[in-house]
Amino acid sequence: xxxxxxxxxxxxxxxxxxxxxxxxxGIISVLAIEAFQFFxxxxxxxxxxxxxxxxxxxxxxxxxLPLLSGTLLTSFIAISVALxxxxxxxxxxxxxxxxxxxxxxxxxxxxxxxxxxVVYGFFALIVVTPFLQQFIPNLSGFNSLSAGIVMGIMIIPxxxxxSEDALYAVPKELREASYGMGATKLQTxxxxxxxxxxxxxxxxxxxxxxxxIGETMIVAIAAGQQPRxxxxxxxxxxxxxxxxxxVSLGDVQHGSIEYKTIFAAGITLFVFTFLxxxxxxxxxxKYQEKYE
Amino acid sequence: MKKLVLIISLAIVAISCGEKKEKKxxxxxxxxxxxxxxxxxSTVFPVTEAVAEEFRAVQPDVKVTIGVSGTGxxxxxxxxxxxxxxxxxxPIKDKEIAACQExxxxxxxxxxxxxxxxxxxxPENDWVDNFTVEELKKIWEPAxxxxxxxxxxxxxxxxNEEIHLFGPGVASGTYDYFTEAIVGKSGSSRGDFTASExxxxxxxxxxxxxxxxxxxxxxxxxxxxxxxxxIGVNNGEEVVKPTLETVSNGTYRPLSRPLFIYVNSTSVKSxxxxxFVNFYLDNAxxxxxxxxxxxLPSELYTKQKESxxxxxxxxxx
Numbered sequence: 001x002x003x004x005x006x007x008x009x010x011x012x013x014x015x016x017x018x019x020x021x022x023x024x025x026g027i028i029s030v031l032a033i034e035a036f037q038f039f040x041x042x043x044x045x046x047x048x049x050x051x052x053x054x055x056x057x058x059x060x061x062x063x064x065l066p067l068l069s070g071t072l073l074t075s076f077i078a079i080s081v082a083l084x085x086x087x088x089x090x091x092x093x094x095x096x097x098x099x100x101x102x103x104x105x106x107x108x109x110x111x112x113x114x115x116x117x118v119v120y121g122f123f124a125l126i127v128v129t130p131f132l133q134q135f136i137p138n139l140s141g142f143n144s145l146s147a148g149i150v151m152g153i154m155i156i157p158x159x160x161x162x163s164e165d166a167l168y169a170v171p172k173e174l175r176e177a178s179y180g181m182g183a184t185k186l187q188t189x190x191x192x193x194x195x196x197x198x199x200x201x202x203x204x205x206x207x208x209x210x211x212x213i214g215e216t217m218i219v220a221i222a223a224g225q226q227p228r229x230x231x232x233x234x235x236x237x238x239x240x241x242x243x244x245x246x247v248s249l250g251d252v253q254h255g256s257i258e259y260k261t262i263f264a265a266g267i268t269l270f271v272f273t274f275l276x277x278x279x280x281x282x283x284x285x286k287y288q289e290k291y292e
Numbered sequence: 293m294k295k296l297v298l299i300i301s302l303a304i305v306a307i308s309c310g311e312k313k314e315k316k317x318x319x320x321x322x323x324x325x326x327x328x329x330x331x332x333x334s335t336v337f338p339v340t341e342a343v344a345e346e347f348r349a350v351q352p353d354v355k356v357t358i359g360v361s362g363t364g365x366x367x368x369x370x371x372x373x374x375x376x377x378x379x380x381x382x383p384i385k386d387k388e389i390a391a392c393q394e395x396x397x398x399x400x401x402x403x404x405x406x407x408x409x410x411x412x413x414x415p416e417n418d419w420v421d422n423f424t425v426e427e428l429k430k431i432w433e434p435a436x437x438x439x440x441x442x443x444x445x446x447x448x449x450x451x452n453e454e455i456h457l458f459g460p461g462v463a464s465g466t467y468d469y470f471t472e473a474i475v476g477k478s479g480s481s482r483g484d485f486t487a488s489e490x491x492x493x494x495x496x497x498x499x500x501x502x503x504x505x506x507x508x509x510x511x512x513x514x515x516x517x518x519x520x521x522x523i524g525v526n527n528g529e530e531v532v533k534p535t536l537e538t539v540s541n542g543t544y545r546p547l548s549r550p551l552f553i554y555v556n557s558t559s560v561k562s563x564x565x566x567x568f569v570n571f572y573l574d575n576a577x578x579x580x581x582x583x584x585x586x587x588l589p590s591e592l593y594t595k596q597k598e599s600x601x602x603x604x605x606x607x608x609x
Binding site for chain 1: 434437438453454456457461462479480481482483484485486487488489490493496497498499500501502503504
């Protein structure tokens with residue numbers, strides 16, 4: 001009886017694992033098939049070199065670059081916010097803050113990741129953009145700057161939490177050796193602990209970037225819906241994710257080329273996040289046991 | 293607690309019953325059956341469809357099929373007697389009248405709503421007070437894509453700043469209509485503007501951007517009057533801003549037009565068609581507004597109902 005029970009549990013655990021993998025493969029194959037059909041009609045060279053993305057209009061262009069630039073621009077702004085802030089927080093929490101403070105503040109910070117992204121989106125559109133317009137009068141109502149900043153706030157916990165774990169895991173001996181050499185606390189933190197924990201920090205940054213690239217609601221609400229190849233953060237742009245949302249909400253005919261564009265865009269996005277995740281996995285694997 | 297739930301559910305039931313009764317009161321009580329065939333303009337389609345949907349609640353056994361062959365395609369079928377009602381976003385043409393006469397088909401034209409588009413800018417925009425149709429065309433035509441990017445390309449005295457365009461997405465009838473009226477070909481425009489089916493996104497975009505220019509249905513502007521500046525359009529003689537009045541009297545050209553339905557005279561022998569058309573005229577005020585159009589003044593609906601009644605009387609025998 002007991003054996004059967006054990007067996008049952010084991011199999012059900014196995015099947016949940018298998019279901020997850022099956023779903024992933026299902027998604028990938030759907031993406032790949034539809035994207036393949038898309039590339040039957042549109043040359044892959046045009047897809048990567050054309051500077052306009054207007055598949056829904058009269059003068060059709062299928063250049064992913066404007067969407068890609070929108071995605072990378074908002075993600076870049078987000079990382080420029082999240083990296084310094086997140087890293088400072090993690091260094092403070094692990095090197096300076098008393099344990100009790102660390103124990104209360106860390107979960108609070110992680111709350112930031114629990115705010116629904118649609119709330120962040122409206123926060124960017126209704127609060128941050130008007131605020132920024134006081135300093136930048138030419139700022140459009142939809143712009144990558146405010147969407148990027150708010151997205152940066154959203155991913156701060158990704159950076160701070162994982163980096164803090166990495167910093168905290170640096171062995172005490174290293175710090176003590178550094179103090180023994182006469183280094184100050186600041187020197188120890190930045191020249192000994194941070195480099196020692198660099199792999200963990202890099203992983204945290206990559207995960208944060210991958211989160212930013214895949215983020216949808218904030219950019220769909222606050223960054224605009226106009227594909228534009230630009231690095232100017234004050235004008236409306238459209239990210240890959242925002243385009244997918246826009247097309248799936250409109251009534252584009254199933255099976256049409258317009259419909260297939262979302263899969264082409266989707267697979268581009270997938271390739272990006274997949275590469276980033278693999279990279280972070282590799283880095284973690286490689287440096288994990290360096291000090292143990 | 294249970295009592296409260298009971299009371300509330302009773303209240304809800306009562307309210308919903310009341311609503312149904314109200315709509316039923318408009319029509320009479322006998323149940324009809326049959327099929328009503330409608331075809332024609334895709335612009336009128338949303339109104340007719342909304343009416344048909346409501347009508348289904350009153351007369352569930354009457355099937356209303358609505359095609360979207362376009363106004364011309366609709367009249368073709370109408371003149372062959374294949375449809376009972378034809379949706380039209382323009383009056384019937386002489387050629388089509390002749391085709392109807394050839395097949396001994398007489399009809400009645402009924403106006404059901406107006407379609408109007410608003411051209412809007414940010415309230416801080418102090419340089420634009422009107423557009424000509426040519427200027428709008430220059431901004432929105434496909435050739436403008438990537439070319440007309442700054443305000444001073446339209447009129448030299450306007451600022452040397454990027455123009456940010458907002459408009460309904462390609463799936464909307466508003467987009468088709470605007471492109472048809474301004475560019476000259478339905479569904480033909482530049483692609484580098486913020487296109488959204490969600491009018492709220494367009495309002496937000498124009499509200500937050502000094503250099504924005506956008507358009508959408510007049511009905512939606514009415515809800516956001518205080519946040520946007522409405523721009524008049526030069527119709528060739530004068531600059532006209534869209535209002536209920538200028539839209540209904542046709543001076544707000546070319547961004548407004550009446551929408552029609554045409555009823556076949558032999559069809560009014562079937563009571564379900566008469567019922568449907570009466571229901572249409574009774575509910576057009578509310579439903580045309582629901583789908584983003586401008587209703588006719590109520591006395592016009594009454595007038596149309598009268599002429600329809602007379603039309604039914606003469607054709608019943």
